[in-house]
Amino acid sequence: MIRLPGRTGIRSLWGRRLREYExxxxxxxxxxxxxxxxxxxGMSPAEARRVALRDFGGICQLKEECRQASGFRxxxxxxxxxxxxxxxxxxNPGFAFLTILVLALGIGANxxxxxxxxxxxxxxxxxxxxxxxVSISQSSYLDYVDIRNDGQVFSDVAxxxxxxxxxxxxxxxxxxxVRSVSANFFDVLGIKMAAGRxxxxxxxxx
Amino acid sequence: MPKYPxxxxxxxxxxMLILKTVASGPIHGYGIAMRIQQITQDVxxxxxxxxxxxxxxxxxxxxxxxxxxxxxNGRRAKYYRLTKQGRKQLATETENWDRLSTAVNRLLQTx
Numbered sequence: 359m360i361r362l363p364g365r366t367g368i369r370s371l372w373g374r375r376l377r378e379y380e381x382x383x384x385x386x387x388x389x390x391x392x393x394x395x396x397x398x399x400g401m402s403p404a405e406a407r408r409v410a411l412r413d414f415g416g417i418c419q420l421k422e423e424c425r426q427a428s429g430f431r432x433x434x435x436x437x438x439x440x441x442x443x444x445x446x447x448x449x450n451p452g453f454a455f456l457t458i459l460v461l462a463l464g465i466g467a468n469x470x471x472x473x474x475x476x477x478x479x480x481x482x483x484x485x486x487x488x489x490x491x492v493s494i495s496q497s498s499y500l501d502y503v504d505i506r507n508d509g510q511v512f513s514d515v516a517x518x519x520x521x522x523x524x525x526x527x528x529x530x531x532x533x534x535x536v537r538s539v540s541a542n543f544f545d546v547l548g549i550k551m552a553a554g555r556x557x558x559x560x561x562x563x564x
Numbered sequence: 565m566p567k568y569p570x571x572x573x574x575x576x577x578x579x580m581l582i583l584k585t586v587a588s589g590p591i592h593g594y595g596i597a598m599r600i601q602q603i604t605q606d607v608x609x610x611x612x613x614x615x616x617x618x619x620x621x622x623x624x625x626x627x628x629x630x631x632x633x634x635x636x637n638g639r640r641a642k643y644y645r646l647t648k649q650g651r652k653q654l655a656t657e658t659e660n661w662d663r664l665s666t667a668v669n670r671l672l673q674t675x
Contacts, residue, residue, distance in 0.1 A: 384616075384641075384642045426617075427617040
């Protein structure tokens with residue numbers, strides 16, 4: 359059974375707007391009574407209004423003080439809503455389980471498909487024609503030479519490997535993580551140098 | 565405007581005065597200010613600037629609650645009433661006030 363929120367629920371949903379409205383009406387009522395008093399005392403309507411407004415003081419500031427005085431109510435109402443939600447879910451574990459399952463599946467499916475679309479459409483690899491690029495892992499240098507010289511399957515083949523180097527700088531040594539690439543690496547990926555030049559073909563001969 | 569003793573002077577006094585006034589039956593903000601002024605024969609005047617924040621504070625503490633009703637002049641007005649907790653609070657505050665004023669009087673009357 360699903361119970362609709364009762365008076366407290368409705369009151370907190372619409373609470374803030376309702377309270378503002380009630381505050382306005384309450385202050386207007388007070389002001390109108392002050393004006394009536396002044397009229398009874400023999401003032402002209404304009405004067406009665408002016409004096410009443412003067413006596414009443416700054417309405418905006420007063421309203422702000424009232425808001426602050428009742429301030430913690432919002433937090434308490436939010437807490438009540440959470441309590442109510444938890445109670446309802448505990449009251450009805452089957453319904454709770456189904457709701458959570460549906461939400462989890464929905465969110466999961468969406469995240470997965472957005473992730474794929476994001477990679478394919480919104481953030482393709484920053485290379486020329488990424489859809490034609492394939493990666494062959496864990497092959498030796500000789501494999502690489504074979505595949506490149508075969509020339510049947512790929513329009514071009516570049517090689518890359520991770521390597522570590524130790525660099526000496528007067529008396530300090532530092533480990534650098536580098537990537538060694540074949541001379542045609544940047545040409546295969548279609549990456550243009552912002553400055554200077556890439557490697558010449560003869561520069562990667564062993 | 566002439567100067568009147570401000571019920572805010574003693575912290576909590578205003579709350580007690582409002583609770584006491586509301587205790588005698590549903591009454592709107594304007595009515596509370598008027599009644600305090602009449603009963604204390606103009607000695608205490610509650611300004612709107614203190615009255616309304618106090619009312620909202622007391623409501624937050626659940627010492628008073630309200631309903632909307634029609635006033636003597638046919639307008640819609642917010643009528644405050646005392647809650648069960650409010651009645652308890654008023655009893656506590658009245659007792660504290662009695663003790664305090666008795667003590668102060670005793671001190672002032674020593675020769």
